[in-house]
Amino acid sequence: MPTVVAPEPIPEQNPLPQGLDQLLNLARARTPQDRGRLILGVADLYRTxxxxxGGAPSALADVFIALTRDAEHEIRRVLAVRLSEADWAPADLVKMLAADEIEIARPVIASSPLLQDQDLLQLLADCSLDHQIQVALRPGLGAAVARRIVERRDPTVMTALATNRSARIADDDFAALVEHSRHAAALRAPLARHPALDEALALRLYHWVGDALRQAIGERFDINPVRLTEAAVAAARQVAGLDGSAPADPAADEADARLTAKLHSAGQLRPAYLIRALREEKLGVFIHGMATLGGFDVIHVRRALSGATARPLFLACLAVGLDRAAFPALLTEIRKLNKGFPLDPDGTAWRLADRSADQAAYEFRLLMIDDDQPSV
Structure with missing residues (x-):
């Protein structure tokens, strides 16, 4: 008889891959370490x-997100680092991590290719200042996000943007950053060194930076020192609200003019009264008094008070009979009342040789006539 060989028993097949079995065991565990291994295991499973x-099923993405949402801080931090450059992770999970505590969010905001401009705009709107700063520092930041940062006008976030050399910043937004640097000093250094700074914006920035950055701007663009000085004065006048020709308050100016005329007709308008007017903080009376006593145009006196040098004002004071020895104190009082003008860059531009009142008046008018000429 032929030998009958009994069939080998069919081994019971494990319905789940061994790795998934291990994940299920970890899911039943209670320790944070096991939960951490579970989430990282799910991450590997999702990546595969x-x-x-066909890609990963949506149900697996939901499990991945739910596990992460309930995980401890350290587990979320480790996962954020692992997913920071992943292009396969669930997008909703990446957005969740980007809005998490900043230590968790930072690597994701900085590097995740899954965050789109709309996601970054949402972070700017909803999250902390630290998140906004990290958005501003993101390499290759898009122009739309950069614009929103400029529109929000937070000095710290704008400064972070100014240090981001790879951010795409539109020309008008970069010009707005330069404008904001008037009042946000931290912006000035990164803007002065930014590759997008052109000569026109450098001239505007020049007035607001310190000596070291002024030198760097001058060397970088090889700009004529005269042009730099002119730009500084123009910017300073704009900041101070001075245009050198019109009064800030026409009604008050009219009252000052009437008072000056009344004093003059009564014989009480003398050089000593001009000093008294300054001590009483009546700058408008001083201006009209100078114009009346010197026979000057009021516009020219105002320009002398908003100039790049104190020399024209010094000449006008000599012309109306003010003692040259009193001029330093008088200049100090005027600058207190006139937003720092006239400028006195080296303190010596007005230290002129003796001259008569008539000669001083003549030189003053010559300077003001030159100021009237159109720039070439």
């Missing part, structure tokens, strides 16, 4: 599925 034909 995402990179396979």
């Amino acid at each position: 599925a995402a990179q396979a034909v």
Whole structure:
């Protein structure tokens, strides 16, 4: 008889891959370490599925997000680092991590290719200042996000943007950053060194930076020192609200003019009264008094008070009979009342040789006539 060989028993097949079995065991565990291994295991499982034909099922993404949402701080931090450059992770999970505590969010905001401009705009609107700063520092930041940062006008976030050399900043937004640097000193250094700074904006920035950055701007653009000085004065006048020709308050100016005329007709308008007017903080009376006593145009006196040098004002004071020895104190009082003008860059521009009142008046008018000429 032929020998009958009994069939080998069919081994019971494990319905789940061994790795998934291990994940299920970890899911039943209670320790943070096991939960951490579980989430990282799910991350590996999701990556494998995402990179396979057909991609990862949405249910697995939901599990991944739910586990992460309930995980401890340190687990979320480790996961954020692992996913910071991943292009296969669930987008909703990446957005969740980007809005998490800043230590968790930072690597994701900085590097994740899954965050789009709309996601970054949402972070700017909803999250902390630290998140906004990290958005501003993101390499290759888009122009739309950069514009929103400029529109929000937070000095710290704008400064972070100014240090981001790879951010795409539109020309008008960069010009707005230069404008904001008037009042946000931290912006000045990164803007002065930014590759997008052109000569026109450098001339505007020049007035607001310190000596070291002025030198750097001058060397970088090889700008004529005269042009730099002119730009500084123009910017300073704009900041101070002075245009050198019109009064800030026409009604008050009219009252000052009437008072000056009344004093003059009564014989009480003398050089000593001009000093008294300054001590009483009546700058408008001083201006009209100078014009009346010297026979000057009021516009020219105002220009002398908003100039790049104190020399024209000094000449006008000599012309009306004010003692040259009193001029330093008088200049100090005027600058207190006139937003720092006239400028006195080296303190010596007005230290002229003795001259008569008539000669001083003549030189003053010559300077003001030159100031009237159109620039070439």
